[in-house]
Amino acid sequence: VFITAMQITDPGQKDAIIAAVIVFRVFYFWIPALISVVVVLLYERSRLADLARAPQASTVPAPPVVAPGLDPNRIEKKLEKKPL
Numbered sequence: 001v002f003i004t005a006m007q008i009t010d011p012g013q014k015d016a017i018i019a020a021v022i023v024f025r026v027f028y029f030w031i032p033a034l035i036s037v038v039v040v041l042l043y044e045r046s047r048l049a050d051l052a053r054a055p056q057a058s059t060v061p062a063p064p065v066v067a068p069g070l071d072p073n074r075i076e077k078k079l080e081k082k083p084l
Contacts, residue, residue, distance in 0.1 A: 003017055003018075
C-alpha cells in the first residue's frame with residue numbers, strides 16, 4: 001500500500017520502504033506483545049503459587065452485597081427452612 005500510494009518505481013526505494021515497515025511492526029507490535037505475554041504469565045504463575053500455599057477456607061464467606069434494612073443472617077435462615 002505504501003509503495004503504491006507513493007508511486008515508487010525505483011527497486012532500491014521499494015526495498016527501503018519494505019524494510020522500514022517491517023522494522024516499524026517489530027518495534028510497534030511484536031516487542032510489546034511479547035513483553036506483555038511474559039508479564040501476564042509471571043503474574044498468573046504468582047497467583048497460582050499463592051493459591052497453592054494458602055490454606056483452604058472452611059467457612060462460608062459473608063454475602064458481598066447487603067441492602068439497607070435487610071439482615072443477611074435472617075434471610076439465610078429463612079432460605080434454609082424453605083422446602084425445595
